[in-house]
Amino acid sequence: MRKTLLESLIHGPxxxxxxxxxxxxxxxxxxxxxxxxxxxxGRSLAxxxxxxxxxxxxxxxxxxxxxxxxxxxxxxLRFVASPRHADVLLVTGPVTHNMxxxxxxxYRATPEPKWVVxxxxxxxxxxxxxxxxxxxxxxxxxxPVDVTIPGCPPPPIEILKALLALLVGADKHAAxxx
Amino acid sequence: MSxxxxxxxxxxxxxxxxxxPRLMVSVEQWSAAASEFAAGRWTLLALWAExxxxxxxxxxxxxxxxAVLSLPCSQQGFPSIGRSHPAAIRLERAIHDLVGxxxxxxxxxxxxxxxxxxxxxxxxxxKPTRGRxxxxxxxxxxxxxxxxxxxxGPVHAGIIEPGHFRFxxxxxxxxxxxxxxxYVHRGIERLMIGSTIEHAGRLAGRASxxxxxxxxxxxxxxxxxxxxxxxxxxxxxxxxxMAELERLANHLGDIGAxxxxxxxxxMLAHFGALRERVLRxxxxxxxxxxxxxxxxxxxxxxxxxxxxxxxxxxxxxxIQSSFPKLIELYENTTSLQDRTATTGIxxxxxxxxxxxxxxxxxxxxxxxxxxxxxxxSPYDVLSFDVPVRKDGDVNARIWIRILEVEQSIxxxxxxxxxxxxxxxxxxxxxxxxxVPSEGASLVESFRGDIFVWLRIDARGNVARCHLRDPxxxxxxxxxxxxxGNIVADFPLCNKSFNCSxxxxxx
Numbered sequence: 001m002r003k004t005l006l007e008s009l010i011h012g013p014x015x016x017x018x019x020x021x022x023x024x025x026x027x028x029x030x031x032x033x034x035x036x037x038x039x040x041x042g043r044s045l046a047x048x049x050x051x052x053x054x055x056x057x058x059x060x061x062x063x064x065x066x067x068x069x070x071x072x073x074x075x076x077l078r079f080v081a082s083p084r085h086a087d088v089l090l091v092t093g094p095v096t097h098n099m100x101x102x103x104x105x106x107y108r109a110t111p112e113p114k115w116v117v118x119x120x121x122x123x124x125x126x127x128x129x130x131x132x133x134x135x136x137x138x139x140x141x142x143x144p145v146d147v148t149i150p151g152c153p154p155p156p157i158e159i160l161k162a163l164l165a166l167l168v169g170a171d172k173h174a175a176x177x178x
Numbered sequence: 179m180s181x182x183x184x185x186x187x188x189x190x191x192x193x194x195x196x197x198x199p200r201l202m203v204s205v206e207q208w209s210a211a212a213s214e215f216a217a218g219r220w221t222l223l224a225l226w227a228e229x230x231x232x233x234x235x236x237x238x239x240x241x242x243x244x245a246v247l248s249l250p251c252s253q254q255g256f257p258s259i260g261r262s263h264p265a266a267i268r269l270e271r272a273i274h275d276l277v278g279x280x281x282x283x284x285x286x287x288x289x290x291x292x293x294x295x296x297x298x299x300x301x302x303x304x305k306p307t308r309g310r311x312x313x314x315x316x317x318x319x320x321x322x323x324x325x326x327x328x329x330x331g332p333v334h335a336g337i338i339e340p341g342h343f344r345f346x347x348x349x350x351x352x353x354x355x356x357x358x359x360x361y362v363h364r365g366i367e368r369l370m371i372g373s374t375i376e377h378a379g380r381l382a383g384r385a386s387x388x389x390x391x392x393x394x395x396x397x398x399x400x401x402x403x404x405x406x407x408x409x410x411x412x413x414x415x416x417x418x419x420m421a422e423l424e425r426l427a428n429h430l431g432d433i434g435a436x437x438x439x440x441x442x443x444x445m446l447a448h449f450g451a452l453r454e455r456v457l458r459x460x461x462x463x464x465x466x467x468x469x470x471x472x473x474x475x476x477x478x479x480x481x482x483x484x485x486x487x488x489x490x491x492x493x494x495x496x497i498q499s500s501f502p503k504l505i506e507l508y509e510n511t512t513s514l515q516d517r518t519a520t521t522g523i524x525x526x527x528x529x530x531x532x533x534x535x536x537x538x539x540x541x542x543x544x545x546x547x548x549x550x551x552x553x554x555s556p557y558d559v560l561s562f563d564v565p566v567r568k569d570g571d572v573n574a575r576i577w578i579r580i581l582e583v584e585q586s587i588x589x590x591x592x593x594x595x596x597x598x599x600x601x602x603x604x605x606x607x608x609x610x611x612x613v614p615s616e617g618a619s620l621v622e623s624f625r626g627d628i629f630v631w632l633r634i635d636a637r638g639n640v641a642r643c644h645l646r647d648p649x650x651x652x653x654x655x656x657x658x659x660x661x662g663n664i665v666a667d668f669p670l671c672n673k674s675f676n677c678s679x680x681x682x683x684x
Contacts, residue, residue, distance in 0.1 A: 001511065056388055098362070
């Protein structure tokens with residue numbers, strides 16, 4: 001193990017430069033900030049991921065955000081285990097009827113102020129599963145959605161850009177309201 | 179004469195079907211099949227239904243023959259296979275939920291996928307009725323001194339798919355785990371009915387995102403079997419390259435994630451980086467990190483990129499230079515071995531009886547690998563080993579993955595070294611058949627064998643399609659694996675199985 005650790009020290013990190021926040025997501029954040037004034041979130045967001053019917057493709061890419069290339073925690077973005085610790089619900093899937101109640105209860109368990117981010121085509125529009133007897137439709141049919149990240153699945157870098165927009169947007173807004 | 183030979187001789191062929199025959203059987207023959215499963219001579223590959231017909235796909239172990247048996251079915255239902263063969267129980271519960279046909283004398287008549295929340299009841303029946311409305315679910319009763327229950331899910335603590343686990347524990351020790359699934363049921367099979375072959379292929383590719391290549395391949399092979407069409411050897415080779423890249427990415431991710439569930443995060447960091455490199459090389463070669471929608475019925479949506487072969491060779495070199503050191507680290511870290519060795523043991527007998535595929539089966543002595551048998555192009559001309567272990571614990575399931583990473587690298591190298599020239603684009607016109615036709619396929623995903631059965635109607639659209647995820651025969655074994663282990667080892671056991679919720683729930 002010592003050798004492996006030493007090599008990691010010599011080679012330097014795999015972590016890549018931070019991307020610019022996503023412009024569309026920034027606009028969405030600005031929109032949602034107009035709707036409701038929120039307290040300063042600071043440079044940190046606690047994220048609770050929730051699969052409401054995804055094929056698990058989005059989960060794979062959300063997982064990838066924690067690998068050394070993206071290292072999401074360096075931005076103050078952190079995945080938490082409980083909705084009670086979360087600022088953001090990151091929701092995937094076309095909201096199945098069998099998951100609807102769990103989604104709503106998770107939302108209710110999340111303290112204000114809170115943000116809902118819909119990840120992937122299914123969560124944004126219902127995707128290929130629109131019209132199914134088993135699906136409600138996009139997340140916005142159940143909860144107020146602040147940011148959408150389309151893609152099937154969206155690559156980690158796109159998810160990261162949108163989350164950074166949320167962070168930056170929330171920060172800017174807070175600065176204006178001081 | 180074997181039991182299947184006997185049926186093949188006596189029964190009427192139900193419809194022209196490729197590559198395996200579909201036979202119309204009597205109630206007696208259906209029940210005889212149940213005895214073959216119970217006696218361990220046959221392996222159940224799939225069990226599904228249409229409004230007036232219930233089907234099973236079976237493998238006769240001694241003769242290595244596969245057949246689909248169909249039983250015409252009235253309102254009264256069909257004789258339960260699950261009564262004598264537990265592997266069929268959940269499949270029969272799903273049949274009742276989806277089609278409304280009852281498995282007579284079934285040991286467990288509770289609903290499975292239908293939580294009473296769908297708009298309709300029996301969505302695949304001729305005339306679906308209104309939804310039942312939410313109902314309480316009766317978990318199995320547990321009696322005994324000093325037992326307590328721990329309900330977990332459907333929303334879990336990590337970034338995982340939803341499902342409910344009901345633990346009954348005595349102190350730290352799990353006395354029983356009961357799973358409840360169906361939360362991510364999206365109605366894929368209903369959405370497929372009447373859709374074009376091309377669209378149904380995209381839906382199949384989203385049955386379980388981690389196996390999107392394997393599902394797209396299984397669906398494409400079933401469609402090609404139905405129409406009796408074949409694809410060029412270049413297409414076969416490139417499909418296999420993608421399937422092995424998918425296996426590589428998932429196994430690398432799993433090895434790291436299992437170690438992380440034993441609180442050894444260093445492995446997750448290294449294997450997470452390796453997995454990311456596979457996805458990036460896949461992106462460079464095939465234009466999508468998970469290679470979604472690249473395999474289509476009849477061919478490929480796009481050929482490998484110009485730089486693709488070089489990118490993939492670099493990737494393999496990179497993995498081969500760092501992988502052995504990490505495996506050495508796994509082997510030499512006693513605190514990690516302490517968690518994985520002898521944890522979550524599944525017996526060889528259970529694995530055989532359930533026909534569990536993939537690393538779950540191969541870690542407990544069941545050598546089945548669909549690439550070997552029934553086998554499909556191009557694996558027949560490639561050399562690779564199918565690793566098998568007998569210990570059946572978490573450690574064995576990690577080792578199967580480690581050895582399969584090496585085999586996948588070997589396979590991709592062979593494929594790239596002799597990549598044939600030829601056309602790769604799909605010809606959609608091939609599926610404009612004017613007679614109904616049926617096809618099936620068995621494809622080895624990273625998780626195990628996926629079975630697909632497809633009937634195409636006279637307009638060339640999907641009449642009915644059934645997708646059977648490998649998880650159907652693995653989920654029940656997780657309940658057995660955790661028994662007698664401590665609650666804290668559940669994440670470790672669960673990750674070592676890495677069953678698909680989405681592929682199972684459909």
